[in-house]
Amino acid sequence: MNQDIYVIVEHLRGQVAEISYLMLAGARELAKSSGGSVVAVLLGHNAQGLAGNLAADKVLSLEHPALAEFTSDAYQKALAGLIGKDQPRAVIFGSTSIGTDIASTLSVRLGLPLVSSCRTFSPDGKFVSQICGGKIMAEGVLPSPTALVTMVPGGYKPEQGQSAQSPAVTQADVPALESLRVTLAGYIDPEAGDVDIAKEPVLVSVGRGIQNQDNIVLAEELAAALGGVVSGSRPVIDQGWLATSRLVGKSGKHVKPKIYLALGISGAPEHAEAITDSDAIIAINTDPAAPIFNIAKYGAEMDIFELIEVLTAQVKAAKGG
């Protein structure tokens, strides 16, 4: 058993994912209470180059051809051996398509407690997790002796998990990775959309509050008047009201426009994490408790259908003048 905080570094096609740096920042906070080191765990094949700017005290490298790209079966088998042997104070995974595939399974397999959707740690060893679409926070003491944690963005900045100095890399044992039941057949790149919403200066973004496809045109008229385009949150894309290339959120695009006008978007964490780099978020929503108001610069508690056409007319008039 040791008091170190392990961070499972996430990477995809040769790029370290931003969540990895946030996890390292959280781990540093947690290490203050445990007295241990921050250890970045890097699974991959010829992936040591990815260790360069990780703000860790050391890197444990698990090298194997089957770990070149993420698959749940290979990662889980490799990590079960490592965590079972080292028994660190905590192991942090991303609350992502990678981390959530393996953290829960390892919790059952190793008989270790799991805390999910953790946003911050305090120096006295407590966690704060967010639930109910970011409306409610749950706080507790990190379970002992070894806790597994999945972490969401929002509590730390990526720079806090980056370092100019490369940490020392140590090789760790990898078990035989045979008879794998989950294998990667290949990647499909997103289709090039009509526009790249990540590059647009103004986004008029619609959520569930837009109610039906016929109403999208109202947002399009407003966006056109403002010199921007329409984007949307997950429910709108899942309904087929907007193309997938217009999806803003965890599995869509991260955007950073001058203005992000959120119409009828509640601001669930999966959406919020993708818009926080916007210069100004402006939110219109009927629910005063919508989490979007906690990250917006300006807000109005009102029905979007009362406002949208009036606003379009005023924007057009302002341009005409």
Added chain:
Amino acid sequence: MNIIILAKLVPDLVEELTIDPSGVALDTAWLRLIINEFDDHAIEQGILLKERGGGHVTVVVPDVEGVDDVLFTAAAKGADRLIKITGDFAGGVNNHALARAFAAVVKELQPDLVLTGVQANNDVDGSVGPLLAGCLEMPYVGYISGITLNDGKSKARKEYPGGLIAEIEVALPAVMGIQAAEQPPRYVAVSKVRQMMKTSAIEERAAPGLDSSGGPAIDRMFQAEAGQRATMLTGNADEVATKLVGIFKELGVL
């Protein structure tokens, strides 16, 4: 193809959420429960697979208020078998306990494929799908938005950020966490659900004690505090629009 879909009910986030006097849980007195929207997508995906390639779809849900509606609605959409797990679920149980309760039923049903929502809004100890996969030692893949079944093999479309998709081959039996079905969950008329109430049967299975070990203890629950609450614009639509035009000018887009 024997397909099992696991669903649970979660707080409706449209309603106001309050913390109960203990300070460590949501106040359930006024809590409205609805099907976890990702589980709704899992039901749709399961029925699409059956329609495409044949098979048998069983939907399993823990017994809380509203469970019968969820099950009969699933039947109206095309589910063949409905199972309610009975036990002390009313006060809320964590996902470790729920996954163990599901595992006992799933084991009995010997599925080829188990589908469930990739996450739920009240998860504090991981999600049901991978926990169940751990209990049953089945492979798990999550964030799935499409599945192809061929000759007893499966290929799933797994979502990554930025719209990237990984095509993953998964040996069956397996558990998959659904992010989105290949088409939006279908609408069924209330009359059809009512008809199912008369013609479909809900089977019951008793959960053999609920073991919540593996989840964290919560010492305090509280409403999210605003880091920087938005400056709220007030007035009627005309007045708010005028203020917004002023802001657009200030920010240099007009």
